[in-house]
Amino acid sequence: MSHFTLPTSVISAPSRRVIHRLRKGNRTGKGLLLITGYDYFLTKRDYKRLLPQYEEVILVPRHTDDEYLLNVILYPILSKYALIHLVANPEYDQQHHQVYQFMVKQSKMIRVSTITDFCEQMLGKVYIAQNAHERTFTNDLPVFRPGIRVLKKGMDVLASIFFLFFTSPFWVWCALRIKQQSPGPVFYRQARVGRQDQEFYCVKFRSMRLDAEVAGAAFSSKKDRRTFPFGAFMRKIRLDELPQFLNVLKGEMSLVGPRPERKVFTTSFENQIPHYQTRHQVKPGITGYAQICYPYGAGVKDARHKLMYDLYYIKHWSIRLEAYILWRTVITVITKQGC
Known part of the structure; x- marks a missing residue:
């Protein structure tokens, strides 16, 4: 429900x-x-x-x-x-x-x-039936046309260069604070599923303890006890996402798109959620329509809700929608409303 x-x-x-x-x-x-x-x-x-x-x-x-x-x-x-x-x-x-x-x-x-x-x-979302055997639309959603992909690529490159230059002081600050509070590497590299099911290594500032997943893979949550204090702060204002601009420059990610998930989760979701594979027809994003419309969630029910927004973004993409998502993301960072 x-x-x-x-x-x-x-x-x-x-x-x-x-x-x-x-x-x-x-x-x-x-x-x-x-x-x-x-x-x-x-x-x-x-x-x-x-x-x-x-x-x-x-x-x-x-x-x-x-x-x-x-x-x-x-x-x-x-x-x-x-x-x-x-x-x-x-x-x-x-x-x-x-x-x-x-x-x-x-x-x-x-x-x-x-x-x-x-x-x-x-x-503002595409309805997905709760029953995995139901199909709520008969045809695949249209993927981004070549013109849209070129436009998004240009926006991605320019924005990444801009943000990497002007956020460089935060990189130094984050590295120092991470080292102070949690011994270990500053960056965290994790395999995620990108466009056409191709895996890549997503780079983030490490926000969790080194033993965070000793019990196995788990979803992040709003009050994740696996984070150290500065790591929780980085998550709240999305500072931990800054290194992902390197992924954008490499062409593995986009500024806006469905959030990349781990293979262990996507394999499960594809078997339980209709049309889940469709989100992999476009590049994953640092931020996305599902991220500004839906909070952190764990499990199939939350993944299905997020998919509704991701599919709407793919189906109804426009410069206006892209700008709206970026604007809402900025507001979230400024007001510290990150989940």
């Missing part, structure tokens, strides 16, 4: 068994959003985008009892709304047909969207 903890004040007591229900504090007359066949795709960020647009949001999980939904949940509240936005998830059930007919009988104005269109148009 989502990563958003719903206050009990926005969930009606009778519906807690099967249906999530979010209400705004004040009536706005903007209508009701009803999502059938709901599985897991809304996040805290999504709720913040939706609640200003709708007075109420009802999420109907898969296999919800029709009688309960229609007569107990919907019928008592329909009189409050002139407009209903019904989002159908045909991957899982046909319940939306019954809901639609029910609302027609109540003479309601209904707007119907598929879950795929809803995610792309309103939430």
